[in-house]
Amino acid sequence: MSRKLLWLVALCAVLALVGCGGGDKKDETASAPAPAAAPAAPAANAGGVSGTVTFAGTDTDTPIAFSADPVCASLHKTPADTNEIAAKDGKLGNVFVYVKTGLEGKTFPAPADKKELDQQGCLYTPRVQGIQVGQPLTIKNTDATLHNVHALAKTNAEFNQAQPQGLPPFDKTFDKQELMVHVKCDVHPWMTAYVGVLPHPFFATTGDDGTFSIKNLPPGKYTLEAWHEKLGTQDQEITVGPSQTVTANFDFKGK
C-alpha cells in the first residue's frame, strides 16, 4: 500500500527518469584469449645464477638391450646404458635447475624460437630440458625406424604421436606449467625424456660437466630447485643483487 501512496509523490521524478532508464544487461562473454606480446627485454641490472651439481655414489645404470630393434642395434656398435645417472668424475649431468619461487605475479611472454626433441639412435636428445609455456617444441625422428612420442602429461593434455621414418617433424606446445612431463616411446621402452614446462625462462639443465647457468635473472630472492629423475629434488634459497651472478651448488647422494 505504502508504495501506491508514495507513488503519486514520486511520479514526476519517475516520468523524468523513464527516458533515461538504460538497459543494465550483464555482458557474459568469457574473457577473450590474450594477444601475444612483444618479448620483454632483460632489465639492465639483471643478474644470474650458476653452479655445479656433484654426485657421490655409484652409477646404477644398466645397459640397454638395443637388440629388441635391429635398427637401433645397428646404430649402437658400442653398448649404451640407461643413462639415468649421467655422472662423470663426480659431476652430474641432466639435472634440471630452475627458479621455483620468487617470480610470482610476473609474466614472461613465450619466445618464438623453438626447442627441439630429437629421436636419434633410439634415444631422446636431449634427455632433460626446459621449455616455456607456449613455446613450440619440435619433435623429430632421425632414425630409420618407428618411434612414438608419448607425453604422459598430467596437467597438460596427454599426447601420443607416432613418428614413422620419413614423417616430417611436428611441433607441440604445452599451455600450463608442469614439472616434469615424462616423454616415452612405447616401441622402445628404454627411451625416456623429461620436459620441464615453466611460465618463465629461468631454468637450465646441467651439462656433462655438471654445470649450469641461468642468466638475466632480475635482482631478488628466489628458491632454486634442482630436479633429478632418480635422485629427487633439492631446494636452495638465493638472493641475487643487481648485476650480480651468484653461485649455487648442489650435491646429490646416490646409493
Added chain:
Amino acid sequence: MSPAKLPEKRPDRHYNFGRMNMVFALSSLGLLAVTLWMAFADYAQPWKRIQSEFRSLERQKLVKEEEAEKQRLNQNDLVQLKQQVAQAQKDLDQHHRDIARLESEVTDWKSKVYSTDSAWKGRKATADAAKFQYDNALQAGDKDVIAKRSAELERARRDLADALHAREKAETGRDDAQARLAAKEAVLSDAEKKLKALQSGVDGIETRIAHLNKGVDYFVLNAPMMDFIQPSLKIEQVILPGLYQNINFTNIDRVDRCMTCHVAANRPGFDGTDWKEPFRSHPRIDLFVGDSSPHPYTRFGCTICHGGLDRATDFARAGHNLPLLASNDPQSRKQWEETKKEWERKWDWKQPQFLDYPILPGSVAESGCVNCHASGVWTAKSDTQETGRELIAHMGCYGCHTINLPGFTGLRKAGPSLLRIAGKTNPGWAYKWIEAPRNFHPTTWMPHFFNQENNTLEVNKKRQQVEIVALVSYLWAKSERPVYTDAGVPAGDATRGKALFETVGCGGCHLLDAKAKRDDYYPVINRLHGPNLVRTGSKVSRGWVYAWVKNPKQYYPDTNMPNLRLTDQEAADLTAYLTDTPNHDPQYENLQLPAVDPRLRDELAMAYLKELYTIDRSRAMLAAMPEQDRNVFLGEKTVAKYGCYGCHDIKGFENLKPIGTELTAEGSKPLHQLDFGHVHEVPHTRQDWVYNKLLRPRMWDEGKEAVKDYNELLKMPNFGMSQREAQSVLSNVMGFTKESAIATRKAGTDPRTAALAEGRKLITRYNCQGCHLIEGQGHAIKTLFTQVLKEQGQADPDVSGLLPPNLAAEGARVQSAWLFNYLHDPGRVRMRPWLTARMPTFGFTDDKANTVVGYFAAREEQRPFLSEPDAPDAKSLAVGGAVFSMLQCARCHPAGAEASAAVGGSKGDLAPSLLMAHDRLRYDWVPSWIQNPQHWIPGTRMPNFFPETKPGEFMSPVPPMLGNPAFAAQKQQILRYFSSEAEMNAYLSDVKTVTTALRDHIWSISGGGRAPAAGARGAAPAAVPAGAAGGR
C-alpha cells in the same frame, strides 16, 4: 507555533485546539515514520543486499582481470597494442591480396595442366596409331615401309615423352602454387585470429566493468518506488512446469528462486578460495544448472534435487540445514556449532521445521540424484552417491531393510553361504569371528553385533556369549559336512604363490594386509570386494583353500569368486602362500567354544518359548530338550533375532522376510517416526538421525539398557563406518523418497537405460572394475601393481602396459557374438599374452553373458549383429598392405606370441595380435580407431599415426613418407595401381581412404575380406588363431 497565535478557547469547545493540533501533528508524523519504515522494510530484502554485494565483488574480479590483462600486455602498453592491431589489419589486407594473386596463379597453372594434358592425350593417340602402323608393317614384311613406320613411331614416342614432360612440369607448378596458396590461407586465418584476439581482451573487460559500475542510474533504477521499471536488482525465478511441489495435498508447479541469491550458480569461474557461498558457481556446472548441461536450470531448477522451499527468498525460510553432526566426533561438533552461531548471527537462522524436504547439507546433496536415478543408472562421477550404492551392496543393507527400488532389488545376499560351513572352518574360530569380525579381518563388511554401546551390563555381556555359542551350535548342527583333506594337496612354494597372488589378478578383489583400513580405499573400494586374506591359515585348512582356488563353485555354487583356471602347481603355490605360517595368527588357533552359563541360556530359551506357549508347557518343553538341543534351539531363535539370514544362506531360513524397517521411503519419513530416545545432543533432523544411526547404530538406546528387556534392545549391527562411508550411504538413503520427479522426466525408463542398469548391477557384483576400467572408473589393481614394482626398487613405476584393458569402447570395438563367446570361456583365446593378469572364468549363464554383452552394446549404442563387409578392391588391399609395413604396425601387433619373442620385443610393449581382428572387431570401428585411438581410449599406448592438424582434422602421413627413399619398395608396389604419382598422392592423402585400406589389409590377414555366407560370422565361435592362444 507560539501560544499567542492559538485561537482562544471557546466555551462551546470542550477541547483545546492547540493540544489537538499537536496530537494530529505528532500522530501524522508517526504515521509517516511508520509508512516509511514499512516501505523500507518492504524494500530492503536481504537478497537485494546479497545481489548488490555480488555486483561489487564481480566488478572487483573484473578489475583484477583487467589488471592482469594489462600486466600481460607489457605494462599497460596499450599504444603498442593498438599499433599491433593496425599492423595486423594491414597484414590481413596484404594476405588477402596475396591470396587473390596466388589464386589466379593456380588458375593459370590449372589451365596449363589442362592444355598440356590434352596435348599429351593427342600425342598418345598418335603414338598408338604409329605403333599400330608399325605392327602392321612388320606383319606385311616390306622393309621400306617398316623403316618408315619405325621412324614415325620413334618420332611419335619422342613427342609423347616431351608432352609428358610438359604436363608434369605444369602439374608440379600447379601443386606448388596450390601448396603456397594453402600455406598463405593458413597464415591468413592465423592473422585473422590474432586480430580478433587483439581487438577483444582489455576492451571486452572494460565494457563489462562499465556494466557493473554503480553509477547514478544504478541507484535511481533500484531506488524504492523506482524499482518497478527496470531494476538491476531483482528476483531471479524459473517456473518449472511438471516438477511439482506438494503443498497440503495439492501439487503445484515449482517456482525456484534460489538464484536470486546464488547469483553465479550457472556461471563458470566463481570458485576457488576467493568465492564463498552464496556467490559460488555450481561445482559441477557441466552436469547441473549450466545451459548445455544435462540438467539445465531452466528445466530442473534447484529444489527438485536439493530440497528446500522453492519460492523463498529468505535464508531461513528457504530451509537451509546445518552440516551433518557426527556425535562421535568432537571436531564435527565444533564445526557444527560454529556454523550454527554464524548462521544465527548473519541470517537469523532457525531449524526448518515445516518443510517436508528442507535443503540437505552439501555432503549429502547427491541424494538428489537418487530421486530420479534410483533405477540404477550410474550418475556420472558422483563419488559420494555411487560409492554409497556400492557400499550398500557390500554391507548388504537390503538383507535386513527392504529397499523396493530398481537399483536395490534382485541382488544376491551380501555374505557367503553357511550351508557347508562345517567343512570350511571350526566352531571355535567361528565364535571368535562373530564376536568381533574386524579384529580378524580389518576390512570386512561383516558388522559387529556384539559388545556394542547398549551391551555394557555384566549380565548382558554373558547373554551375548550364550547367544554366540547358540548361533555356532545351530550353524554346525544344520551344516553339510564336505571333507577337505590336506593330504591330496601338492607341495607348493609360498614365494611363487606370492608372485602369483600379486600378478594373476587376485589383488583386484582381495587384500592381504593386516593393517589395511576400509576408509583408506574410499571411494574406489573394488579391492575390498573379496575378503582380506590375512590370517587365512588360521581360518581354513590347506585342503579347503586348494579346492577353493581350483574351483570355488564346488563349495558355493553362487559365489562371486571366479575360476582363474589355475594349474595344480599354481593352486598349490597359492595355497602355500595363503596358509603357510606367516599368514597365521596363534590367537585364532586351537579355539574351543567357551563354556557358558546354562541358567542364562535356559532363561533366553524360555523367553522365546513363552512367546508361543504357556509358561508350564514351555518349562516342560525345555526340560525335555537335551543340553545340545537347547543350544541349537536358542541358536535358531538368535539367527532370526539378528536376521543373519539376510546376508547368509542358512538352512531353515529360506525365503524369510527381512527383519529391519523398510527403507524404500526413508527419505520422506516424518520426523516424529524417528526415535531419538533420550538423546538431545544430536539435532533432530531426518538426516542427522540416519547419519548417527549409521555411525553408532545403538545410540538411541542411551540410558535405556537397564530399562529394556534384553531382546528389546536395538539390534542394528555396527559396520565401523567412517564418516565418509556413512555420508555415502546416507546420500542414497535420503534419496529414497516417496515423491520423485514425475514419470516423464524420470531417468531410466527406456530400453537402453534399462540395459545399462542391469549390466551395471553385474559389473558391480562381479567387480569387473577391480581389473578393468569401465566408464572411467576402476583399474583398482593398479595400486597393487605399482606397490609391487616399488617394492622391487622402481621409484615411479609405469604399470600402464600391465593393466587389464580399458573397456571404454568395448561395445563399439568388439562384435557382440565374439564377446559372448569370450565371456563364456575366456581361456580359449589369450588376447594379450603379455599380461600377467588373467581374465577369469565367471561361469556366467547365457542370461548373464547376454546382460553384459547388451550393456556394452547399449553403452556405445551399437546393434548386436552386423551385416557382412563387401570384398575390398585390390587397390585398397595393396595400399593397406604397403602402409601396414610402412607404419610398422607389426612392430607392436605381432602375428602371435612366439613371433613377438622372435623380434625381441619385451612382452609389456605389445598390442593384441591382429590375426583375431576379423572374428573379434567391429568392421566399421577399425578405421575410426586407427585414425584417432585417443578418442576411443584416452591414454592408450596405441599412438596417433594421423596427426591432428586442427581439432577434428587429421592429416595422412603417407604421402610425405613415400618421398623417403627408404620406402621405395612400397611406393613401387602402390604406384602400380595409379596412373600418376599425383593421383596416388591424392588417394593417399585422404585419411579415411588410408584407414579403410589398413582395415581391409588387416581383415585379409585375419581370414576375412571375402564375402562369407550371410549370417555366418555372427554365429561363428571365436577362432583360436595359431600362435595367438598362448595357453590360459
